[in-house]
Amino acid sequence: MDTLLTIKETREGLIAKKFSAVELVDEYLGRINKNTELNAFLTISDEVAYSEAKEIDKLLETNIERDQYPLLGSVVAHKDLFLTKGVRTTAASKVLESFVPEYSATVVERDKKAGAIMIGKTNCDAWAHGASGENSDFGPTLNPWNKEYVPGGSSSGSAVSVAAGLSLIATGTDTGGSVRQPANFCGVVGLKPTYGAVSRYGVVAMASSLDSIGCFGHTVSDVETIFNITKGEDGFDSTVKNVETQKPKDRLKIGIPKEYFSEGIDREVEKSVMEAVKVFRSNGIEIVDVTLPNTKYAISVYYIVQPAEVSSNLGRYDGIRYGNGRNAFGAEAKRRIMLGTFVLSAGYYDAYYLKAQKVRSKMIGDFDEAFKKVDALIAPVSPTGAFKLGEKASDPLKMYLADIYTASANLVGIPGLAIPSGFNSLGLPLGFQLMGPRFSEDTLFALGKMYQEVTDYKPKLAII
Amino acid sequence: MATLTKADVLHVAKLAKLDIGEGEIKKYTEQLSSIVDYFSELGEVDTKNIEPTSQTTGLENVFRQDEVKEENCLSQDAATSGTGKLYNGYFKVKAILTERTDK
Numbered sequence: 001m002d003t004l005l006t007i008k009e010t011r012e013g014l015i016a017k018k019f020s021a022v023e024l025v026d027e028y029l030g031r032i033n034k035n036t037e038l039n040a041f042l043t044i045s046d047e048v049a050y051s052e053a054k055e056i057d058k059l060l061e062t063n064i065e066r067d068q069y070p071l072l073g074s075v076v077a078h079k080d081l082f083l084t085k086g087v088r089t090t091a092a093s094k095v096l097e098s099f100v101p102e103y104s105a106t107v108v109e110r111d112k113k114a115g116a117i118m119i120g121k122t123n124c125d126a127w128a129h130g131a132s133g134e135n136s137d138f139g140p141t142l143n144p145w146n147k148e149y150v151p152g153g154s155s156s157g158s159a160v161s162v163a164a165g166l167s168l169i170a171t172g173t174d175t176g177g178s179v180r181q182p183a184n185f186c187g188v189v190g191l192k193p194t195y196g197a198v199s200r201y202g203v204v205a206m207a208s209s210l211d212s213i214g215c216f217g218h219t220v221s222d223v224e225t226i227f228n229i230t231k232g233e234d235g236f237d238s239t240v241k242n243v244e245t246q247k248p249k250d251r252l253k254i255g256i257p258k259e260y261f262s263e264g265i266d267r268e269v270e271k272s273v274m275e276a277v278k279v280f281r282s283n284g285i286e287i288v289d290v291t292l293p294n295t296k297y298a299i300s301v302y303y304i305v306q307p308a309e310v311s312s313n314l315g316r317y318d319g320i321r322y323g324n325g326r327n328a329f330g331a332e333a334k335r336r337i338m339l340g341t342f343v344l345s346a347g348y349y350d351a352y353y354l355k356a357q358k359v360r361s362k363m364i365g366d367f368d369e370a371f372k373k374v375d376a377l378i379a380p381v382s383p384t385g386a387f388k389l390g391e392k393a394s395d396p397l398k399m400y401l402a403d404i405y406t407a408s409a410n411l412v413g414i415p416g417l418a419i420p421s422g423f424n425s426l427g428l429p430l431g432f433q434l435m436g437p438r439f440s441e442d443t444l445f446a447l448g449k450m451y452q453e454v455t456d457y458k459p460k461l462a463i464i
Numbered sequence: 465m466a467t468l469t470k471a472d473v474l475h476v477a478k479l480a481k482l483d484i485g486e487g488e489i490k491k492y493t494e495q496l497s498s499i500v501d502y503f504s505e506l507g508e509v510d511t512k513n514i515e516p517t518s519q520t521t522g523l524e525n526v527f528r529q530d531e532v533k534e535e536n537c538l539s540q541d542a543a544t545s546g547t548g549k550l551y552n553g554y555f556k557v558k559a560i561l562t563e564r565t566d567k
Contacts (some may be wrong), residue, residue, distance in 0.1 A: 195521065235528070341479050352506075
C-alpha cells in the first residue's frame with residue numbers, strides 16, 4: 001500500500017476500493033509495532049480500531065451519504081488526555097495508570113461519528129506539563145527525525161504519530177504551546193483553536209482559562225477539516241460558542257511582531273520565518289511591522305496563571321473515587337502544584353496572581369491594537385528547533401522559557417496555526433505560526449493553504 | 465531576590481496535600497525560588513486602573529434548564545467503577561474524626 005498522507009487520499013482510496021479500512025488498520029498497526037522505540041503510544045486500541053474499521057467497510061458496501069463521513073477511514077491517535085470510553089486514559093501520569101473512563105470526550109465522539117478510526121492513545125508530558133515530552137511518567141517520546149532529540153511537548157506522541165506515519169491525524173491540547181511546538185519540532189501542521197471554539201468536555205483539565213483542544217495533520221486543509229468537525233457547542237462546556245464559518249477578506253494583511261525576533265532566537269529559525277514572509281508578500285499579501293510591547297512578560301504571566309489553575313484542577317486527584325493517591329504525582333506535577341499553590345496563597349495572591357491577571361489584560365490590549373491594523377500575525381513557534389533529550393530537563397526555568405512565543409496566544413485566547421517550512425542544518429524541521437483574532441481560523445487556514453499551494457508543499461514522513 | 469524558605473515550601477506542600485521528602489524540599493526550595501525570582505520582572509509593569517482578566521470568552525451567564533437528563537448521567541455502577549474501595553455502593557474514605565476521649 002502506498003503511504004497515505006491526507007484525509008482526501010484515504011477517503012478516495014477507500015471509495016475506489018483500492019484498499020479496505022481493515023487493511024488500513026493493518027498498515028498503521030504494522031508501522032506502530034515497527035517503531036515502538038519512539039514511545040509514541042501508551043495504549044494501542046487495536047480491538048476498537050478493527051471494530052470501527054469493519055463498520056466502515058460495511059458502510060462502504062451500501063449507498064452511504066459520503067458527505068456525512070468527512071473523516072472516512074482516517075486513522076486517528078488521541079492524546080492520552082482525551083477520555084475514551086473503555087480504553088485506558090492516563091494523562092501520562094502514574095496517578096491514572098489504570099483508569100478506564102466511562103465516557104468519551106466530545107472531540108473523540110465527533111471524530112468517530114465523522115468516520116475516523118481510533119488506533120490508540122499517545123504519550124505526552126504528564127498532565128500536559130512540559131515542552132519536550134520528557135515529563136511523561138512512562139518515559140520520553142523520541143523525535144522521529146533524529147532520536148537524540150525531543151519531539152516537543154506536551155502533545156509529543158501525537159505529533160510523532162503523525163510525523164512518523166503511525167496515524168494519519170491526531171488530537172492534542174494546547175495550553176501554552178503544546179500542539180504548535182511539537183508540530184513545529186516534528187514537521188507537521190498543528191492547530192491551536194480560539195479558546196471556546198472546541199469543547200473541552202472529557203479532556204483532562206490542565207489550566208481551565210487556557211486549555212484549547214487542537215489537532216495535527218500533514219496539511220492545513222486536513223487540520224481545517226478536523227477543526228470543522230470538532231468545533232461548536234455540545235451542551236457540556238459552557239465556554240464554547242458557535243461561530244459560523246467566515247469567508248476571509250479578499251485583501252489580507254500580515255503583521256510581523258518585532259518582539260518575536262528578539263535576542264535568543266536561532267538564526268535558522270529567524271531566516272525560515274522571513275522566507276515564509278517573502279512567500280506571502282510575493283502572493284499579494286501586504287506585510288507590515290507591528291508591536292506587542294508586553295510580549296516579554298508572557299512567561300511570567302503564564303507561569304503564574306497556569307500553575308495556579310493546575311494546582312486547583314489537580315486538587316481532585318485524591319485516590320478515592322478513581323486513580324492512585326497524591327504520592328503518585330511526578331516531579332513536574334508536584335512542582336507546578338506547589339508553584340500554583342504558592343502564588344494563590346495568603347500574602348502572595350496580590351503580588352503574583354492578581355498582578356499576572358492584570359498584565360494579561362495589557363497583553364490582550366496589545367493584540368487588540370495589532371489586529372486593528374492586520375488580519376494575522378506571523379511569528380516563530382519556538383526560539384530554536386528541537387533540542388537534545390536531557391538538555392533542559394534539569395532546569396525547569398530554562399524549559400519554561402521554551403514557551404516564550406506560544407504562551408501569549410493562550411493568555412489572549414486567540415488561534416494559532418503551526419506550519420512546517422523546511423529543515424535546519426541538522427536535518428530537523430523548521431516552521432512558523434500564524435495567529436489571528438478570536439475565531440479567525442478561516443483566515444489562518446486560507447493563508448496556510450496559500451502557503452502550502454504556492455510552495456508546492458509535499459508532506460513526507462520522518463520514517464519511511 | 466525573592467526566595468522561598470524551607471518553611472514556605474513545607475507550608476505550600478501541606479496546603480496542596482503533597483508529601484515531599486527531605487531531598488525534594490531542598491530541590492523545590494531552590495527551583496521555586498529561581499522561578500518566583502524571575503516573576504519579579506512584572507513589578508516594572510504599570511497596572512494602575514487595569515482590570516484583571518480571568519477568562520477570554522467574552523461570554524456572560526450561559527444558562528440552561530435545571531433538568532436531569534438520563535442520557536447525561538452515569539449509573540451508580542459506572543460512576544464508582546474507578547475504585548476498588550467501596551462499601552455498600554459508597555466510596556470508602558479515611559476517617560476525619562476521631563473518637564472522643566473526654567467522655
